Amino acid sequence: GDTIEVGSYLMERLVQLGCTQMFGVPGDFNLGFLDYIEDHPGIEWVGSCNELNAAYAADGYARVNEGSIGALTTTFGVGELSAINGIAGAFSEHVPVLHIVGVPSTSQQKNKPMLHHTLGDGRYDAYYKAAQQFTIAQASINNKDTAAAEIDRILTECVVLARPVYLMLPTDLVSERIPAKRLKTPLNRTPPENEPDVEAFVLDEIVKLVEQAEGDAIILVDACAIRHSVKEEVRELFKKTGFPVYAAPMGKTAVDETEDRYGGIYVGSISQPEIKEKVESAKLIISIGALKSDFNTGNFTYHIPISRTIELHSDHTRVQFAGFPGIGMKRLLPKLTARLHSFKEGADKLVVPKFGQPVPQDSDTTITHEWLWPRVGEFFKPKDVIVAETGTSSFGILDVKLPSGAVFVSQILWGSIGWTVGSTLGAAMAAKERGLNRTILFIGDGSMQLTVQELSVMIHHGLTPIIFLLNNSGYTIERFIHGMTRKYNDISNWKWTHLLGTLGGEEGKNCHSYIVKTREELSRLLDDPTFAAAGKIQLVEVMMPMHDAPRALKVQTELTGKSNRYSLTQQT
Amino acid sequence: GDTIEVGSYLMERLVQLGCTQMFGVPGDFNLGFLDYIEDHPGIEWVGSCNELNAAYAADGYARVNEGSIGALTTTFGVGELSAINGIAGAFSEHVPVLHIVGVPSTSQQKNKPMLHHTLGDGRYDAYYKAAQQFTIAQASINNKDTAAAEIDRILTECVVLARPVYLMLPTDLVSERIPAKRLKTPLNRTPPENEPDVEAFVLDEIVKLVEQAEGDAIILVDACAIRHSVKEEVRELFKKTGFPVYAAPMGKTAVDETEDRYGGIYVGSISQPEIKEKVESAKLIISIGALKSDFNTGNFTYHIPISRTIELHSDHTRVQFAGFPGIGMKRLLPKLTARLHSFKEGADKLVVPKFGQPVPQDSDTTITHEWLWPRVGEFFKPKDVIVAETGTSSFGILDVKLPSGAVFVSQILWGSIGWTVGSTLGAAMAAKERGLNRTILFIGDGSMQLTVQELSVMIHHGLTPIIFLLNNSGYTIERFIHGMTRKYNDISNWKWTHLLGTLGGEEGKNCHSYIVKTREELSRLLDDPTFAAAGKIQLVEVMMPMHDAPRALKVQTELTGKSNRYSLTQQT
Numbered sequence A, B: 001g002d003t004i005e006v007g008s009y010l011m012e013r014l015v016q017l018g019c020t021q022m023f024g025v026p027g028d029f030n031l032g033f034l035d036y037i038e039d040h041p042g043i044e045w046v047g048s049c050n051e052l053n054a055a056y057a058a059d060g061y062a063r064v065n066e067g068s069i070g071a072l073t074t075t076f077g078v079g080e081l082s083a084i085n086g087i088a089g090a091f092s093e094h095v096p097v098l099h100i101v102g103v104p105s106t107s108q109q110k111n112k113p114m115l116h117h118t119l120g121d122g123r124y125d126a127y128y129k130a131a132q133q134f135t136i137a138q139a140s141i142n143n144k145d146t147a148a149a150e151i152d153r154i155l156t157e158c159v160v161l162a163r164p165v166y167l168m169l170p171t172d173l174v175s176e177r178i179p180a181k182r183l184k185t186p187l188n189r190t191p192p193e194n195e196p197d198v199e200a201f202v203l204d205e206i207v208k209l210v211e212q213a214e215g216d217a218i219i220l221v222d223a224c225a226i227r228h229s230v231k232e233e234v235r236e237l238f239k240k241t242g243f244p245v246y247a248a249p250m251g252k253t254a255v256d257e258t259e260d261r262y263g264g265i266y267v268g269s270i271s272q273p274e275i276k277e278k279v280e281s282a283k284l285i286i287s288i289g290a291l292k293s294d295f296n297t298g299n300f301t302y303h304i305p306i307s308r309t310i311e312l313h314s315d316h317t318r319v320q321f322a323g324f325p326g327i328g329m330k331r332l333l334p335k336l337t338a339r340l341h342s343f344k345e346g347a348d349k350l351v352v353p354k355f356g357q358p359v360p361q362d363s364d365t366t367i368t369h370e371w372l373w374p375r376v377g378e379f380f381k382p383k384d385v386i387v388a389e390t391g392t393s394s395f396g397i398l399d400v401k402l403p404s405g406a407v408f409v410s411q412i413l414w415g416s417i418g419w420t421v422g423s424t425l426g427a428a429m430a431a432k433e434r435g436l437n438r439t440i441l442f443i444g445d446g447s448m449q450l451t452v453q454e455l456s457v458m459i460h461h462g463l464t465p466i467i468f469l470l471n472n473s474g475y476t477i478e479r480f481i482h483g484m485t486r487k488y489n490d491i492s493n494w495k496w497t498h499l500l501g502t503l504g505g506e507e508g509k510n511c512h513s514y515i516v517k518t519r520e521e522l523s524r525l526l527d528d529p530t531f532a533a534a535g536k537i538q539l540v541e542v543m544m545p546m547h548d549a550p551r552a553l554k555v556q557t558e559l560t561g562k563s564n565r566y567s568l569t570q571q572t
């Protein structure tokens, strides 16, 4: 038709962006909008158990359904504030998420009565102000005439900048009719052109440096290569140039880990020695989409001088010490590839380390990290989505070589524990959309306790992730930082194998729970074809020693502990 | 000693304020401080499953341990933001809570490295700015010389203003030594003196109005009478004057509900008819500590003209149309009582309605709200702490007359569901401190799903609340507002009676779960002395019809629905 209701307009834009799921929790101020969601054939309403989990799910969804966005709907005050940590995490890690908040009517916003979910002092803008800290754009729709333009503005920012945005939708405007015409023009999602003169100059500079380095260059891929959609361009670059390519932890699976020219994960001082040597001795490092946070860089231990570094980002470029604002990698990369393929012959001779660790063959029966990670590495299949929670899991998984087409999901900069439970839900839904394989989660017992209820939503929606619950009696990563034997790092032990059955599953029917205490038990399970087929949701409680951690974590926490200065001032 | 470490200083101040429990979750930036908590003999560390629940617990604790404050410790960014909805709720409902956040060292705060838990863009003040929206005072400790004064400043504001405050504690300052001398002076917690001339004038004005009303006055008590500690002064007032006294929902149990002069709950149009008639026909209403929010006033349907109203608040007074800033009720009330007791003889003759409903005796076996609430009313004992979650529970409980010394806990203005699970934990701990009786929670199935993991902390700490889980297949209160048969108001059904056993309890040993489907089954359980003795944590799943609600809720949601305008624009 010629006109469309505001609620429907928003839904249509989401469909155009490839968004197929809406997460969230009902509330008095969003119920009217939920009708539009429930009635829309193209978008499924996924009722979350709570709003934080909904935000986590939208984030996980956006990461796996690359190129689309994640979306959640919450209610004024109580709902949106519960989600704010999830939104901040999406901001920190460059994930495009739309947070729609059902808010009081435009007249209530003017008259400011003491409604429930208000602060009681008439400040109706407090939540908006908080949201400004954690979103890249905000819109408070207060007029049907500007509603469509406002929606389009923040959605464009969301997609182009790959960051969360915030939308206040008042109860009285949801069903107002507006012209539908704008919908015929899809939102512009391409980044702006690079200024041609500057771009040409930058290309020349880079080529000059590669020449000076006599083609001894490596590529280092990081998070923003994924988030700003240049995975294809990066692939072209290393395929055509032959330069060895490595990934930072947050860039894991930006490059297919089975690629010949792929050398593994570089994390400064805590890298595997051969990788560290190869990266740090290269004459030139072409870094793509870097996010140099502590845990992503081995606590800032890159031993790479700036004079040997080129940094490509979504919105700027650095060549050694020179910055070039506005020169974005999406458009620069293909041109760079075209200029550099003459180096291929030489570069092909650069040795790339063999990535991945063998499974230790000693006679120990205990499931240690040293054994666990190489062993589960053998279990992974092409196109699996592999989610790792902050804690021993996110460190342990790094050294595992993932199969072709696998997608790695973790939150290494923000590091909010419990995040993976929600994000696994979103990731599993996006995996279906994209025709990916199984969704497999590794999570600590401590982290699971923060957001456990979202397992119920997975069951309810018939998702079939495999969940490895590492039971090491508490917050092991924290023990390594400080308080190895402190009580505050203990948690209460749950009957983990009863969880799925309690949260709405029927054990043996639509869910299955296991406990494994030895290497043999776990190996047997991993080799079981029914288990591996992931036909129902499965939870495996893996019993592990309290004081065991992956190698990389031990080194990392030593470094962190030092900068926190606890070790200098406090006995543990 | 002459000096004390900053961490210990803070602990000592909390002890002086009567705070006995610290809630929270460990994190890299607070581990050093947690040592001080774990080692302190006077304060118990209560490790929460997540930070939102910790904030809820601190809030519930502060409400029941009247005169003290609630406290929680979280970690930078991820932890504190998870708690922010709980803090905002404490702000909204005037609850004194201290939120301690472990933050990066002072040098890291200056140099702003891209640490984990940061936004990745160097903004180290974003969380502080968000916290400013929801706390009454903030301190970012950045110097040991000002640490003690800063701690004292915000704790004083917390106690005097009965609102949450925010404290950033950097890793490197926790163990710095500072002079201990200040600790000898307890924090000043008395509100400021009223300006004598103004106070005298106000007293005269009020007495004049009471005379004009010929002593036909009633007292209406609300939330801030509890939060600003004037329960004793209010008691004196109605005892000495004989004026009938009523409570708003948020003021329930500010006055002992067994008092002769107590007439029950006034909620505007949705009050019981006799109460409405008595309150609205009184010639003068003395309102004490009012918070006139929608759900606390029957959607703003007080039929009481301002010309018949006197309002006493913690920091100001209103007499009819005149405002008197700075004239606070704590000091005004005793003087008012002294001036008004001559009216007693006349006031004693004012009829007070008999509060409370009889248990319906019809032959229906279904557990309906109409039957449930009067029936559980018979189960309550003196000094029970009764917690009611937003939803059908918070409405149903209102008409129940609670026994002597009972404490009612609910969140009627903020109304964040899931809040009661955390707050029951805190309330149960405070109840022990204060020598109160059982802690009894009424909560809907929908609300329980938001924060369910905190049951595990109750089990772990040996608390023995009785939890009535009203299973009505989803968000019934929302159905009454909008979407009676909508799928978004459904939730997935859990095996509720397996919960305690899964979350660390041993069914029959330290926990017990029941399911009741008929009035007879529930009655039998309530009459069972072992059950009533509450020797272990108990969960009762109460099966109820999906489309049944308490009378007050039905009326209230009709009123809310209208102002949300859904009914005008959308078919349900």
Ligand SMILES: Cc1ncc(C[n+]2csc(CCOP(=O)(O)OP(=O)(O)O)c2C)c(N)n1
Pocket (backbone or CB within 6 Å): A389, A390, A391, A392, A393, A415, A416, A417, A418, A443, A444, A445, A446, A447, A448, A470, A472, A474, A475, A476, A477, A478, B025, B026, B027, B028, B051, B075, B078, B079, B082
């Ligand atoms: C929301 C949030 N709260 C607290 C923390 C601090 N923290 C980081 S890791 C961790 C412990 C994780 O324990 P677990 O999941 O059992 O992992 P493990 O290291 O034992 O495998 C904690 C408490 C955090 N990162 N995020």
Ligand SMILES: Cc1ncc(C[n+]2csc(CCOP(=O)(O)OP(=O)(O)O)c2C)c(N)n1
Pocket (backbone or CB within 6 Å): A025, A026, A027, A028, A075, A078, A079, A082, B389, B390, B391, B392, B393, B415, B416, B417, B418, B443, B444, B445, B446, B447, B448, B470, B472, B474, B475, B476, B477, B478
């Ligand atoms: C944090 C939060 N999210 C959402 C809401 C909106 N809300 C208010 S009541 C309610 C449903 C409560 O359902 P339930 O606990 O089952 O109560 P009942 O069915 O007894 O009404 C919801 C979703 C809220 N108040 N707070």
Ligand SMILES: [Mg+2]
Pocket (backbone or CB within 6 Å): A444, A445, A446, A447, A470, A471, A472, A473, A474, A475, A476
């Ligand atoms: Mg653990």
Ligand SMILES: [Mg+2]
Pocket (backbone or CB within 6 Å): B444, B445, B446, B447, B470, B471, B472, B473, B474, B475, B476
């Ligand atoms: Mg319900």
